[in-house]
Amino acid sequence: MRPAPARVGDPVDAIDSPALVVEIDAFERNLAAMDAFARSHGVRLRPHAKTHKCSAIALHQVARGAVGVCVQKVGEALALAAGGVRDVFVSNEVIAPTKLARLAALPSDVQLAIAVDSVVGIERLAAAIQASGRQIDVYVEIDAGQGRCGVPAAEAGALARQVVAHDGLRFAGLQAYHGGAQHLRSVAERETAIRQAVAMATAARAAVTSLSIDCPLVTGAGSGSFLLEAASGVYGEIQPGSYAFMDADYARNAPLPGSPRFEHALFVRSQVIARHAAHAVVDAGHKSHAIDSGLPTVWGRNFEFRNGGDEHGLLHPRGDEPLPAMGDTVWLVPGHCDPTVNLHEHLVAVRGGLDRGVVEAVWPIDARGRLD
Amino acid sequence: MRPAPARVGDPVDAIDSPALVVEIDAFERNLAAMDAFARSHGVRLRPHAKTHKCSAIALHQVARGAVGVCVQKVGEALALAAGGVRDVFVSNEVIAPTKLARLAALPSDVQLAIAVDSVVGIERLAAAIQASGRQIDVYVEIDAGQGRCGVPAAEAGALARQVVAHDGLRFAGLQAYHGGAQHLRSVAERETAIRQAVAMATAARAAVTSLSIDCPLVTGAGSGSFLLEAASGVYGEIQPGSYAFMDADYARNAPLPGSPRFEHALFVRSQVIARHAAHAVVDAGHKSHAIDSGLPTVWGRNFEFRNGGDEHGLLHPRGDEPLPAMGDTVWLVPGHCDPTVNLHEHLVAVRGGLDRGVVEAVWPIDARGRLD
Numbered sequence: 001m002r003p004a005p006a007r008v009g010d011p012v013d014a015i016d017s018p019a020l021v022v023e024i025d026a027f028e029r030n031l032a033a034m035d036a037f038a039r040s041h042g043v044r045l046r047p048h049a050k051t052h053k054c055s056a057i058a059l060h061q062v063a064r065g066a067v068g069v070c071v072q073k074v075g076e077a078l079a080l081a082a083g084g085v086r087d088v089f090v091s092n093e094v095i096a097p098t099k100l101a102r103l104a105a106l107p108s109d110v111q112l113a114i115a116v117d118s119v120v121g122i123e124r125l126a127a128a129i130q131a132s133g134r135q136i137d138v139y140v141e142i143d144a145g146q147g148r149c150g151v152p153a154a155e156a157g158a159l160a161r162q163v164v165a166h167d168g169l170r171f172a173g174l175q176a177y178h179g180g181a182q183h184l185r186s187v188a189e190r191e192t193a194i195r196q197a198v199a200m201a202t203a204a205r206a207a208v209t210s211l212s213i214d215c216p217l218v219t220g221a222g223s224g225s226f227l228l229e230a231a232s233g234v235y236g237e238i239q240p241g242s243y244a245f246m247d248a249d250y251a252r253n254a255p256l257p258g259s260p261r262f263e264h265a266l267f268v269r270s271q272v273i274a275r276h277a278a279h280a281v282v283d284a285g286h287k288s289h290a291i292d293s294g295l296p297t298v299w300g301r302n303f304e305f306r307n308g309g310d311e312h313g314l315l316h317p318r319g320d321e322p323l324p325a326m327g328d329t330v331w332l333v334p335g336h337c338d339p340t341v342n343l344h345e346h347l348v349a350v351r352g353g354l355d356r357g358v359v360e361a362v363w364p365i366d367a368r369g370r371l372d
Numbered sequence: 373m374r375p376a377p378a379r380v381g382d383p384v385d386a387i388d389s390p391a392l393v394v395e396i397d398a399f400e401r402n403l404a405a406m407d408a409f410a411r412s413h414g415v416r417l418r419p420h421a422k423t424h425k426c427s428a429i430a431l432h433q434v435a436r437g438a439v440g441v442c443v444q445k446v447g448e449a450l451a452l453a454a455g456g457v458r459d460v461f462v463s464n465e466v467i468a469p470t471k472l473a474r475l476a477a478l479p480s481d482v483q484l485a486i487a488v489d490s491v492v493g494i495e496r497l498a499a500a501i502q503a504s505g506r507q508i509d510v511y512v513e514i515d516a517g518q519g520r521c522g523v524p525a526a527e528a529g530a531l532a533r534q535v536v537a538h539d540g541l542r543f544a545g546l547q548a549y550h551g552g553a554q555h556l557r558s559v560a561e562r563e564t565a566i567r568q569a570v571a572m573a574t575a576a577r578a579a580v581t582s583l584s585i586d587c588p589l590v591t592g593a594g595s596g597s598f599l600l601e602a603a604s605g606v607y608g609e610i611q612p613g614s615y616a617f618m619d620a621d622y623a624r625n626a627p628l629p630g631s632p633r634f635e636h637a638l639f640v641r642s643q644v645i646a647r648h649a650a651h652a653v654v655d656a657g658h659k660s661h662a663i664d665s666g667l668p669t670v671w672g673r674n675f676e677f678r679n680g681g682d683e684h685g686l687l688h689p690r691g692d693e694p695l696p697a698m699g700d701t702v703w704l705v706p707g708h709c710d711p712t713v714n715l716h717e718h719l720v721a722v723r724g725g726l727d728r729g730v731v732e733a734v735w736p737i738d739a740r741g742r743l744d
Contacts (some may be wrong), residue, residue, distance in 0.1 A: 290660045311445065
């Protein structure tokens, strides 16, 4: 494992490159903005920890008022629980009995929830939970428009009935996340997509309550759309993740009217290792930043970042700014924060800005690589 | 850190998903084919360990006759040296004095080499090496056509003179790798690109020897082009990495005439976690496989793999093959092996095929995440 790229108290220049750096002042403003939004709109906030995979950040979010966190993987739940998080919702389907057994074996003071979208999923979950003697909250996932996991709204009632038939499983409501809507660029496109998601959640809730089963909560929403779900009157909980860090791709969205402002708070610190006639080369490539949502952008400098492969990035001047010198620091804004974080073992939290800041904390990304 | 997804002796069905699996029979045939090629063509083989980041595999390659391995990062050199590898070439530029000091502090029985393409790089390297009292082989990197690192051929002599001026630095030759040529699809395109690379290496060598400096070796080449460099009479060492595993992207190359045959030996074992009217969902997404060179392909089944985001993959039937059942194993061939390996902590080596094989070894990917 890579040693920590900095120590608490280090000046920003002493951070080893490439490293993932959190500009902690911007990060805290992002958290405060989302907290204020959730409070003022009367929705519960359950941030998605697939973004940061970091128990230190999860505990920070909970201390501010989040009800807990979401994860996508049992391994993430185990890692965050080991880090002290006490309320975790696996907002995804889990089928393997071995994984369900690991989840069920978590300490009984960890409040657990999970999503299901099949009878076989419910039966395997029930078997694992029964063996453990604990209780778990179960959300039936509906396909809110993404075409990935989740049943059609009309089938939600039948699955809810399967859930309540099992001791140990508590039907907690509906998971209705429309991932495909988060990066639709225009306000109108996102409004249309979430209007449909809300309609499906409403129909699914009716399908459940028509069977005389209470539907306590509809949960979902991401950083691109949460205002719309919160305003729907149907969703009682939102699950944004990227708002804490922001990334180059989310910054390309047109903001929804009335949206809190979120700032870039996650950066890759890179360093110039070669300099030639028309370009410079930094020591950060696909192994330092994910490119599924595009290449990183260069922060505060007028360079174009071009693909240099797994270990290199190419900087080409866009205006008449001279090329950086050998050894210079170049700050990159990742295209997509979630899979970028998953490439690193540490988040270096810097207080006081990227130019003259000081390392305030080094957070282990303790759920990194927890695909299990 | 994720626990190992399997134990030695496990049947293949017991491997936790998603996991990275090496089909070891195919892997060994790939290694044998490259060993035989290098021997019969009179070139040294120095496989690139940026592909596998695994000291167990590096030692396997060396035991078969490789002279050592290449890496791209000092952190990779440290991790592989800790795993017992005793000959490591950092085929990349390193500028940070802290990194150079870490490299120089490796045990003296580790034979080290490094690439340089600048005076400042040479001076900083010389300072670090002098402080350590050791010797290091230095290769001047030329730009063989990729436009990334490396000097123009005509400047190689001046840098070689800088190298030989420093005690502790031994001028070992030229690094001339054309990364951009490796994935050119047609034979003619790759032949043209490598013909130019060979011409530049020849000119660079002449620039060095015209200063009465011996140029012991030209090294370079990857899995897409190594036959051409080996046939050039100029390159004395080849650096292929991907041949050991192969990936979906390399398989799209037209093979060079006379090329050894390499097989897919690296797979992601995924599992069906949801099944709906027209598609199934597996538990592997961008956090399980890199997509910089395209999505994975589905091995042995007639499904199209569509992007399901960071944690999911969508399977759509292409013919009349029925959708897989819940819990079924689906084997994926990654688009690009190097950054895919970098997402995982373990390689599960299976003997006897993917259907009924048994886990023979679990190799820690001990240089995973070594960006430093």
